[in-house]
Amino acid sequence: MEILIPKTLDEALALMAERGGELTPIAGGTDVLVSWHSREHESLKLLDLSRLGAELGSIRFSDEHLHLGALSTYWQAIDNAQVREEFPLLVAAAKEVGAIQIQTRGTWAGNIGNGSPAADGVPALLACDAVVVLSSKSETVEAPLHEFWTGYKQTVRQSDQLIVEIKVPRRDRDFQHWHKVGSRAAQAITKVGVAMAHDAEGWRIAANSVAPYVVRCRAVEKALDEGRKFGRPEDLEELLAADVAPIDDIRSTGEFRRKVLARIIYFGLAEPSIKPLADVGA
Amino acid sequence: MDRIEVSFILNGEAAKQSVPADARLLDMLRYDCDATGTKEGCGEGECGACTVLLDGLPVNSCLVPAFQVEGREIESVESTSAELAETMNAVGAAQCGACTPGIVMTTRWLAEHPDVLDQIPIRMFMAGNLCRCTGYDGVIEGVNRVLGRPGEEEV
Numbered sequence: 500m501e502i503l504i505p506k507t508l509d510e511a512l513a514l515m516a517e518r519g520g521e522l523t524p525i526a527g528g529t530d531v532l533v534s535w536h537s538r539e540h541e542s543l544k545l546l547d548l549s550r551l552g553a554e555l556g557s558i559r560f561s562d563e564h565l566h567l568g569a570l571s572t573y574w575q576a577i578d579n580a581q582v583r584e585e586f587p588l589l590v591a592a593a594k595e596v597g598a599i600q601i602q603t604r605g606t607w608a609g610n611i612g613n614g615s616p617a618a619d620g621v622p623a624l625l626a627c628d629a630v631v632v633l634s635s636k637s638e639t640v641e642a643p644l645h646e647f648w649t650g651y652k653q654t655v656r657q658s659d660q661l662i663v664e665i666k667v668p669r670r671d672r673d674f675q676h677w678h679k680v681g682s683r684a685a686q687a688i689t690k691v692g693v694a695m696a697h698d699a700e701g702w703r704i705a706a707n708s709v710a711p712y713v714v715r716c717r718a719v720e721k722a723l724d725e726g727r728k729f730g731r732p733e734d735l736e737e738l739l740a741a742d743v744a745p746i747d748d749i750r751s752t753g754e755f756r757r758k759v760l761a762r763i764i765y766f767g768l769a770e771p772s773i774k775p776l777a778d779v780g781a
Numbered sequence: 782m783d784r785i786e787v788s789f790i791l792n793g794e795a796a797k798q799s800v801p802a803d804a805r806l807l808d809m810l811r812y813d814c815d816a817t818g819t820k821e822g823c824g825e826g827e828c829g830a831c832t833v834l835l836d837g838l839p840v841n842s843c844l845v846p847a848f849q850v851e852g853r854e855i856e857s858v859e860s861t862s863a864e865l866a867e868t869m870n871a872v873g874a875a876q877c878g879a880c881t882p883g884i885v886m887t888t889r890w891l892a893e894h895p896d897v898l899d900q901i902p903i904r905m906f907m908a909g910n911l912c913r914c915t916g917y918d919g920v921i922e923g924v925n926r927v928l929g930r931p932g933e934e935e936v
């Protein structure tokens with residue numbers, strides 16, 4: 500096993516330029532170290548990002564965006580009063596990623612980098628129109644998260660690029676809903692989950708564990724944007740057939756996932772899990 | 782396997798170890814630091830038996846590579862007061878004890894950060910510490926005792 504431990508982002512990007520194709524970046528390690536005993540590590544070449552905290556570790560706000568540094572964790576978001584107030588959807592998702600021991604280590608960027616279709620941070624970020632900021636030695640580019648995946652674990656990230664930041668636009672969101680269905684109430688991998696938001700730009704509905712990567716449900720978004728009302732969950736199911744392609748696997752069946760997704764959206768529209776600020780009396 | 786040198790602070794004292802490059806913090810604690818109070822349950826991040834505090838935050842030491850611990854502070858169950866464990870034991874928070882060091886560490890952190898409970902209920906907060914024996918009621922009662930809170934309503 501080889502370990503490369505850059506002390507600055509420049510050093511890290513220089514290493515990525517030289518050997519990006521064979522390196523596995525490691526941030527919190529909560530995906531990389533799973534099954535460590537049974538995993539073949541002799542040939543692993545890890546690029547440790549953990550010393551880059553000064554450059555990538557913070558959560559900050561600019562006029563238009565929330566900036567989640569590539570090393571920022573779920574816990575940093577949960578523990579930040581301004582994030583709780585402005586991005587309750589992200590915080591709701593963060594609180595359901597594993598339990599505290601995972602939340603203190605797991606990063607938002609790692610959730611994207613791992614690319615699991617069951618990732619819970621990703622739908623919340625998608626519903627908030629997040630943008631992935633990617634740097635290589637020569638340039639920094641932005642990719643909207645909804646264009647980041649091109650297939651199962653296939654992304655637009657080039658082999659010499661690192662995710663350096665995730666940008667989330669600050670907007671007045673008058674509707675937000677988050678619901679995760681797992682085998683138990685906490686610390687469970689999602690069988691089907693959804694994050695929904697509405698703002699001046701329209702509806703955003705993102706679902707996990709129902710396609711090869713976390714997807715937006717465009718047909719449902721469009722119907723809602725056009726003002727359609729749904730009388731029963733079954734009507735949503737029909738529309739969802741165009742948006743998602745859930746499979747049978749060890750955790751659930753495709754049919755269960757499709758039916759439950761329709762119901763989560765249907766009942767979420769009626770009663771969102773996140774109350775608008777005005778209702779809370781804040 | 783190559784070896785690496787790691788310097789860190791363990792329970793308030795400077796430590797330096799030479800460990801295999803692929804060692805996890807859990808391995809380093811148990812095999813090199815003689816700190817065998819920290820247990821390995823699943824080795825997958827699920828059970829929390831290996832919970833320690835890393836720079837003051839609870840983490841699963843089975844998911845932390847030793848090379849990431851350079852220059853950082855670790856507190857393991859050995860540094861926890863016997864009183865805390867006794868308070869928990871008195872109400873049946875432990876039976877076989879395999880999960881107990883982890884439960885004690887999570888509880889200790891919670892006792893130092895009780896405001897977290899404004900946001901997350903105790904049972905949810907303790908979800909990363911699995912216990913095969915107690916059925917959890919004893920564990921939750923123990924956490925309540927340590928926090929000096931009245932117990933849960935009967936459920």
Ligand SMILES: Cc1cc2nc3c(=O)[nH]c(=O)nc-3n(C[C@H](O)[C@H](O)[C@H](O)COP(=O)(O)OP(=O)(O)OC[C@H]3O[C@@H](n4cnc5c(N)ncnc54)[C@H](O)[C@@H]3O)c2cc1C
Pocket residue numbers: 523524525526527528529530531532533548569595596597598601604605606607608609610611612613614617618619620660661662663686687688689825826827
């Ligand atoms: C017990 C347990 C429970 C879990 N529960 C959940 C859950 O409920 N929901 C959920 O979504 N996830 C869950 N996870 C998975 C994991 O915690 C998350 O995906 C987490 O966000 C990963 O972040 P990390 O920093 O630990 O990633 P790492 O393991 O460090 O990296 C993950 C991947 O991302 C890549 N990567 C990391 N940073 C970058 C970067 N800056 N640029 C490019 N690539 C990068 C790595 O190369 C790797 O492929 C769980 C894991 C465990 C062990």
Ligand code: FES
Pocket residue numbers: 820821822823824825826827828829830831832841842843844
């Ligand atoms: S041994 Fe680390 S979480 Fe189970």
Ligand code: FES
Pocket residue numbers: 874875876877878879880881911912913914915
């Ligand atoms: S007391 Fe046996 S696992 Fe908890």
